[in-house]
Amino acid sequence: MSSAETLTAAGVSPDKASRPFIVLVLMFIVAFFAAMSAQIKAHHDSAAETIIAAQASTAGLIAERVNANLALTAGASNGAADLAVSGGVVDANAIATAAASAPAATAAAVVSRGGQIEALTNPDHTALVIAAVQASQSAGGSAWAGAPSMGELATAPTLVQRIGDRSLVTIIDAARLLPEIDNDARVLIATPDGQVVYASPALQSAGVRSQQQILSATRENGGGALISDSAGSAWVAAEAPAHIGGFRVMVSSPTRTDLQLWFGALLSFSLVAAAPLAAIAVLYLLMRQNGQRARLAEAEAARAETHFRIAADGAKVGVIEWRPGADEVQLSEQASRLLGAPGDTLSLRELLELVVSEDRFGVEEDFRRTREAGMLDARFRVMRNGALAWIEVRGAAVEDSSGRSEMRVFGTVIDATQRFEAEQRVSHLERQLRAAIENFSGPFALWDTRRRLLLWNQSFAEAFRLGPEILRQRASYEAIAAASIPAIRREKHEPDNPDVRVIELASGQWLHIVERRAADGGLITVGVDITPLKRQELELARNEKRLSDALTRAESQEYRIKALAKEAHEERQKAEEASRAKSTFLANMSHELRTPLNAVIGFSEIMSKELFGPIGNEQYKQYSSDIFDSGNHLLDLINDILDMAKIEANKLxxxxxxxxxxxxxxxxxxxxxxxxxxxxxxxxxxxxxxxxxxxxxxxxxxxxxxxxxxxxxxxxxxxxxxxxxxxxxxxxxxxxxxxxxxxxxxxxxxxxxxxxxxxxxxxxxxxxxxxxxxxxxxxxxxxxxxxxxxxxxxxxxxxxxxxxxxxxxxxxxxxxxx
Structure with missing residues (x-):
C-alpha cells in the first residue's frame, strides 16, 4: 500500500500531511534569503566602512603632517620669541624677520599692546594680523593658534605669542603644511566653524559647491561619508582633526558607486543561493570577517608606523641602529638626509668619514664609551649641501630579543644647527654685553632676584676697593655693601627717590649711584662720576659769595644811580620836547617856505620861455632854466621834509x-x-x-x-x-x-x-x-x-x-x- 493510501486510510489527506513540510521549507527559504540579504547588506556596509576607514587613515596621515608642521613652525616662532627675550633683541623688524623665516611661515608681525603694528614683513596681511591679535586677546593666554574670522576676506592659519608687552604674529601658508600630494587630490583645510582655509587645486577647479558638500558630509556623518558630485561620480570624503588650532583636515578621492557596492555584495553571495553551500557560505563569512579584522589590524599597524614616520620627518628626527658586533649602522631615511649619507647601511668607519675631521676623534670616543656605559651621546658637525650642520645623536643600548648576547644601540639623529647658531649668537651678545660693561667708565654691577652678584666691571672694584676675595659670583649684596664701607667717606640719599644716592669716596671722587629693578626681578647698580660737577658746585658757591659782596657794594651806590637815572630821564624829556618843537616848526613853516619858492619857480619859467618878450642875452635864458630846475628840485626836497615833519608832528x-x-x-x-x-x-x-x-x-x-x-x-x-x-x-x-x-x-x-x-x-x-x-x-x-x-x-x-x-x-x- 502506498503512503498516500496509508494516509487516506488513516483519515489524513495528502495535502494536509505535506503542509507542515512545505511550511518548514518555506520558512527555511525565507530564513536563508533573509540571512543572505543581511550578509549582503553587511558586506555592502563593511565595504563602505572599509573605504571610509581607509580614507580616514589617509586624512589622519595628512592631519598628522599638518600637526607636525604647525608644531615645527610654532617651535621656530617660539625660538625667535625666546631669542628676543633672552638675547636682548629689541628691534621689532629683526623679530618679525626671524619669525617669518620659520618653516611654513609666509609673514610675521610684531604688534604693541595698544594694537599698533611695529613691524610687518608683508603689508598685504595687515587686516589678518589685526584680526588675529583681537582673537588672541579674546581667548586670553600667552599663545593662540587658529584662523581668525575675516568675513568675506580670505583667512589663514595664524600663531600669536606674547613677548612682554608685544605680540608676535606668525602667518602660515596652509599649502606648506601639507605633504606632497597629487594635483588631482582633493584636500580641504577648514576652521572648526567651517570657514575654508585651504583648498587643493582640484577642489578649487571643482567650485565652492563641492567644498561645501565635503564640509557638510564629513560633519553630518561622523568624520566620513560617500558622496556624489554634480557629474554623478562617486567620491569618499573623510575628516581628521589637527590638534593645533582645531583645524579640520578633509580628503576626498574617487570610489565605487553605491550601486556597484550592492552589485559586488550580491555577486559575492551569488554562489550561496544553493542550499547545500549554505554551511560553506557561513564558514566563508566567518573566515572573511576574521580576515577583515586581520586586515584592519594590519592597516592600523601601518597607520601607526606612518604616523611615527610623518611625526619624525616633521620634527626632523632620524633613527639610527648600531650593531657593534657586525660593525653595521642602519639609518632611517630622515637620518640619511640629516647626515648626508650615501645610503642607509654604513660601517662605523664610513659613518665617521661623514664627520668633520676636527670632530671625528671625539665622535669615535663617544661610540667607544657606548660599548662600556650603554649610553650614546655625541655632538658633531657634518658637511651638508656645501654648509656645516650640527648633529646630535643620542641613544641607549638594548639586548637582542632573540636571546643572543649581541648588543644593539638605538638612537635618534637631530639637526641642532639652529640651536647651536642661536647659542653662538647669544654667546656673542653676552661677550658684547661684557665688553660694554667693562668699557663703561663708572661702576656697574648686576644682581639676580636674590640680590646675588652676577656681573661687575673693573671700575666697580676700583671705586669701592674690593678685591677678588670679595667680588665673586653669587656674593651677597649685603656682604659687598659691608666691604665697601671703608672706601666711602659720606653718603646721601635723595629724599624723593630712595634708589638714587650720592656718595663721596675716600679718594675724593664723587659718584651718583642709581639702582633700578631689572625686568626679571634682579637689580642693576650704575654709578656716574660727578666729581667735576661737585667741583663746579663749590666754584659756584664761591662765585655766589663774591656776587653777594658785589651786590652789597652796589647797594651803597644805589642813591647815586637813582640820581643819574633821574637826570637822564630829564635830559631825554628835553630832547623829545626839542624834537617835537622842531617838527612843529617845520610843519608850521610850510606856507612861508613854499610861497616865495613858487614865485621863484614861476618867474624863472616865464623868463626861460620868454613869455613877455625876448631876453637880450642867451646866457640869461640858460640861467633862468637852471633856476627853474633848481627851484623844482628844492621844492621837492622841501615838500619831503615838510611832509616828514608833519608825520612826526602827527599833523599829516x-x-x-x-x-x-x-x-x-x-x-x-x-x-x-x-x-x-x-x-x-x-x-x-x-x-x-x-x-x-x-x-x-x-x-x-x-x-x-x-x-x-x-x-x-x-x-x-x-x-x-x-x-x-x-x-x-x-x-x-x-x-x-x-x-x-x-x-x-x-x-x-x-x-x-x-x-x-x-x-x-x-x-x-x-x-x-x-x-x-x-x-x-x-x-x-x-x-x-x-x-x-x-x-x-x-x-x-x-x-x-x-x-x-x-x-x-x-x-x-x-x-x-x-
Whole structure:
C-alpha cells in the first residue's frame, strides 16, 4: 500500500500531511534569503566602512603632517620669541624677520599692546594680523593658534605669542603644511566653524559647491561619508582633526558607486543561493570577517608606523641602529638626509668619514664609551649641501630579543644647527654685553632676584676697593655693601627717590649711584662720576659769595644811580620836547617856505620861455632854466621834509577814497617816464585785474613816484618794472630795478629819515634821504607795510602792501584829535 493510501486510510489527506513540510521549507527559504540579504547588506556596509576607514587613515596621515608642521613652525616662532627675550633683541623688524623665516611661515608681525603694528614683513596681511591679535586677546593666554574670522576676506592659519608687552604674529601658508600630494587630490583645510582655509587645486577647479558638500558630509556623518558630485561620480570624503588650532583636515578621492557596492555584495553571495553551500557560505563569512579584522589590524599597524614616520620627518628626527658586533649602522631615511649619507647601511668607519675631521676623534670616543656605559651621546658637525650642520645623536643600548648576547644601540639623529647658531649668537651678545660693561667708565654691577652678584666691571672694584676675595659670583649684596664701607667717606640719599644716592669716596671722587629693578626681578647698580660737577658746585658757591659782596657794594651806590637815572630821564624829556618843537616848526613853516619858492619857480619859467618878450642875452635864458630846475628840485626836497615833519608832528592827515590802483600807477609812470628815457631806461607795467582799494590818492601816487624816482636814480642800464597784484586782503605793489643794489648791512638804515648809504650811491646821486622813509610812513599810515630786497650788482625789489579797507587815521579823526 502506498503512503498516500496509508494516509487516506488513516483519515489524513495528502495535502494536509505535506503542509507542515512545505511550511518548514518555506520558512527555511525565507530564513536563508533573509540571512543572505543581511550578509549582503553587511558586506555592502563593511565595504563602505572599509573605504571610509581607509580614507580616514589617509586624512589622519595628512592631519598628522599638518600637526607636525604647525608644531615645527610654532617651535621656530617660539625660538625667535625666546631669542628676543633672552638675547636682548629689541628691534621689532629683526623679530618679525626671524619669525617669518620659520618653516611654513609666509609673514610675521610684531604688534604693541595698544594694537599698533611695529613691524610687518608683508603689508598685504595687515587686516589678518589685526584680526588675529583681537582673537588672541579674546581667548586670553600667552599663545593662540587658529584662523581668525575675516568675513568675506580670505583667512589663514595664524600663531600669536606674547613677548612682554608685544605680540608676535606668525602667518602660515596652509599649502606648506601639507605633504606632497597629487594635483588631482582633493584636500580641504577648514576652521572648526567651517570657514575654508585651504583648498587643493582640484577642489578649487571643482567650485565652492563641492567644498561645501565635503564640509557638510564629513560633519553630518561622523568624520566620513560617500558622496556624489554634480557629474554623478562617486567620491569618499573623510575628516581628521589637527590638534593645533582645531583645524579640520578633509580628503576626498574617487570610489565605487553605491550601486556597484550592492552589485559586488550580491555577486559575492551569488554562489550561496544553493542550499547545500549554505554551511560553506557561513564558514566563508566567518573566515572573511576574521580576515577583515586581520586586515584592519594590519592597516592600523601601518597607520601607526606612518604616523611615527610623518611625526619624525616633521620634527626632523632620524633613527639610527648600531650593531657593534657586525660593525653595521642602519639609518632611517630622515637620518640619511640629516647626515648626508650615501645610503642607509654604513660601517662605523664610513659613518665617521661623514664627520668633520676636527670632530671625528671625539665622535669615535663617544661610540667607544657606548660599548662600556650603554649610553650614546655625541655632538658633531657634518658637511651638508656645501654648509656645516650640527648633529646630535643620542641613544641607549638594548639586548637582542632573540636571546643572543649581541648588543644593539638605538638612537635618534637631530639637526641642532639652529640651536647651536642661536647659542653662538647669544654667546656673542653676552661677550658684547661684557665688553660694554667693562668699557663703561663708572661702576656697574648686576644682581639676580636674590640680590646675588652676577656681573661687575673693573671700575666697580676700583671705586669701592674690593678685591677678588670679595667680588665673586653669587656674593651677597649685603656682604659687598659691608666691604665697601671703608672706601666711602659720606653718603646721601635723595629724599624723593630712595634708589638714587650720592656718595663721596675716600679718594675724593664723587659718584651718583642709581639702582633700578631689572625686568626679571634682579637689580642693576650704575654709578656716574660727578666729581667735576661737585667741583663746579663749590666754584659756584664761591662765585655766589663774591656776587653777594658785589651786590652789597652796589647797594651803597644805589642813591647815586637813582640820581643819574633821574637826570637822564630829564635830559631825554628835553630832547623829545626839542624834537617835537622842531617838527612843529617845520610843519608850521610850510606856507612861508613854499610861497616865495613858487614865485621863484614861476618867474624863472616865464623868463626861460620868454613869455613877455625876448631876453637880450642867451646866457640869461640858460640861467633862468637852471633856476627853474633848481627851484623844482628844492621844492621837492622841501615838500619831503615838510611832509616828514608833519608825520612826526602827527599833523599829516589822509583822505581815503575808493581808488583804482591802475590810475595811480599810470600817473606815476607818466611823470617819471621822461627821466627814465633820458637815461635810456624802459619802464614796464605788469598790473591786471587790480581790486579797488580805499586809500588816499595823493599818498599812493607819492609812494609810487618816490619808488620809481629812486629806481631811475640808481639804475644806469636795464629796465624798471612795476608789478601789482590783488590779494584776498588788499594790494601788493612792487618796483623792481636792475640798478647797483644795496649791501645787506645797509638795508635797515634806508627807511630812517635823513639816512643815506655813504658809498658810491650818495656820491653819484644827491638827496635828503627822505624818499624811502616818507614812503614807509605813508604805507604804514594806510595800515600797510614796506619791505626791501636787494643784491649788490643785480638790483633792488621794494614791496609795498596796502589793505583793501583803509586801516589808518582818517581826516575827521585827526581833526577831532587836534
Amino acid at each position: 592827515t589822509l583822505t581815503p577814497r575808493p581808488l583804482d590802483p591802475s590810475v595811480a600807477i599810470d600817473q606815476a609812470v607818466r611823470l617819471t617816464k621822461r627821466k627814465a628815457e633820458e637815461k635810456g631806461l624802459s619802464i614796464v607795467v605788469d598790473a591786471e585785474d587790480l581790486p579797488e582799494i580805499e586809500a588816499d590818492h595823493r599818498a599812493v601816487k607819492q609812494i609810487l613816484l618816490n619808488l620809481l624816482s629812486n629806481a631811475v636814480k640808481f639804475t644806469d642800464h636795464g629796465a624798471i618794472m612795476v608789478h601789482a597784484r590783488g590779494t584776498n586782503t588788499g594790494l601788493t605793489l612792487r618796483v623792481v630795478d636792475t640798478g647797483c643794489g644795496i649791501p645787506p648791512e645797509h638795508l635797515p638804515r634806508l627807511a630812517r629819515p635823513f639816512e643815506q648809504v655813504e658809498e658810491e650811491l650818495t656820491r653819484n646821486n644827491h638827496g635828503t634821504g627822505l624818499g624811502l622813509a616818507l614812503t614807509k610812513s605813508l604805507a604804514e599810515m594806510h595800515g600797510g607795510k614796506l619791505s626791501i630786497q636787494s643784491e649788490v650788482g643785480r638790483g633792488t625789489i621794494v614791496t609795498v602792501t596796502l589793505p583793501r579797507t583803509f586801516g589808518g587815521q582818517r581826516e575827521a579823526e585827526a581833526t577831532a584829535a587836534e
